Amino acid sequence: MRYYSTNHNSPLATLREAVVKGLASDRGLYMPENIKRLPEEFFNTIHTKSFTDIATTVAGAFFGEDVIPDELCRIVSDTLQFDCPVKHVSGNIYSLELFHGPTLAFKDVGARFMARLLQYFIRQDGNDDEVNVLVATSGDTGSAVANGFLGVEGIHVYVLYPKGKVSDIQESQFTTLGRNITAIEIDGTFDDCQALVKSAFTDKELNSRMKLTSANSINVARFLPQAFYYFNAYARMKEISAADNLVVCVPSGNFGNITAGLFAHKMGLPIKRFIAANNANDVFCQYLKTGKYMPRPSIQTVANAMDVGDPSNFARILDLYAGDHGKIAGLISGAAYTDSQIRRTMAECHAENGYILDPHGACGFRALSEMLDNDENGIFLETAHPAKFKSTVDKAIGSEVGIPERLAEFMKGKKQKTSMDTSFSSFKSFLMG
Ligand SMILES: *Cc1c(COP(=O)(O)O)cnc(C)c1O
Secondary structure (H helix, E strand, C coil): CCEEECCCCCCCECHHHHHHHCECCCCCEEEECCCCCCCHHHHHCHHHCCHHHHHHHHHHHHHCCCCCHHHHHHHHHHHCCCCCCEEEEECCEEEEECCCCCCCECHHHHHHHHHHHHHHHHHHHCCCCCEEEEEECCCHHHHHHHHHHCCCCCEEEEEEEECCCCCHHHHHHHHCCCCCEEEEEECCCHHHHHHHHHHHHHCHHHHHHCEEEECCCCCHHHHHHHHHHHHHHHHHHHHCCCCCCEEEEEECCCCHHHHHHHHHHHCCCCCCEEEEEECCCCHHHHHHHHCCCCCCCCCCCCCHHHCCCCCCCHHHHHHHCCCCHHHHHHHEEEEECCHHHHHHHHHHHHHHHCCCCCHHHHHHHHHHHHHCCCCCEEEEEECECHHHHHHHHHHHHCCCCCCCHHHHHHHHCCCCCEEECCCHHHHHHHHHC
16 A cells, blocks of 8 residues: 655655654655445444454555555554443443553554554564654653553654643653653643654754654554544444444544544444544634634643644545545534533533543533434543543542552652753754764
8 A cells, every 4th residue: 555645745655654754755644545445244243343353354454455464463463452342421422431551541552553563664674773753742642652662672762742731640651661762841832842743854864864753643553543443433332232323522632533533434434423522722623613724822721632733633634535624524523622611521420420531531522412413322432541630530520530550550650851942953962962
């Protein structure tokens, strides 16, 4: 499979090139040339299949031409070491819990898959230049990527995060690992971190000196595997006869997750429509309303993994529908909530349904509560374990959410990080030094 750039101004790339480079040379995002439709038969029997079996079929459609089948199976089964259960929350609303992986957030799947795929390509090349993975994080990406890549030979990971804007638990998850993981605290916003990473990829001198790639959802190996979730969601809903008129609601920041869902839809997955749930950073909702995309600086909210003012994957969504605003707004609706609405939703959902939401999932649940029709079934992606945002959640629900063992382990480690300002020259000399 060849990959083209959303800016249509750089040569077609192989999967290997797209994964190793991350961003195309014209700063566009890579897109696969074809999106294969899966056969009717697959969807008819999908509810009888396991998450791993479903994911193996989907991975084959994406990567089957470029990765030896046995290896691809191994990568998929190594990635999916945990379950993504569907839980009934209230009425016709269900939660798909994507937080049972190593760092308790949905990015674990994409991160681990990318680490394994990159390792496969590095081994194939047989040269021993170290690959440097740069990742900007507003919280959860850093921990998922750091843990997905921890100890993977031949790869060094640099995590850039905004100082004071990630939770204590999140920070512990990527600053305590050591080994091939370096954490860099930037005195700025998430958008500043993302801009530094993007500048690094287009800096000629830096790229001639070291091999750089991105593990943000701009990387095809990170975001495409998230499509597995949507197929599994449909399968598990079909298993309980709740898959008719299925509406999927996705708490969104950089829009990688929902874009993977749109790919699943193009592959024939019977999802009726999507809802993108935002916090106060609502540039996508504004686009749906006005047809104009007006990125702006992000603002800090209690759902910090969605504090994104210029979502990278917007370019992919436009590309999928040839820039047709009518089509995009016909398939996706938007909803945006303030911090106080998010807090109230966590409190109400806990009191009324006994279900503890994290601040991101709360946006998803609320959007479905407000926008789902009676003849539809709704599923929202619960993107993080509520304990990752313990202080916010505890205050909202008025009781203590338990900390899973895995999370408690991270809290015991010693934090190690390098501090930096937002200038590219400091970052560049650090990398080259
Ligand atoms: C990353 C993240 C999101 C947003 O996902 P995108 O793919 O960036 O849209 C939502 N919730 C949580 C908990 C996250 O970590």
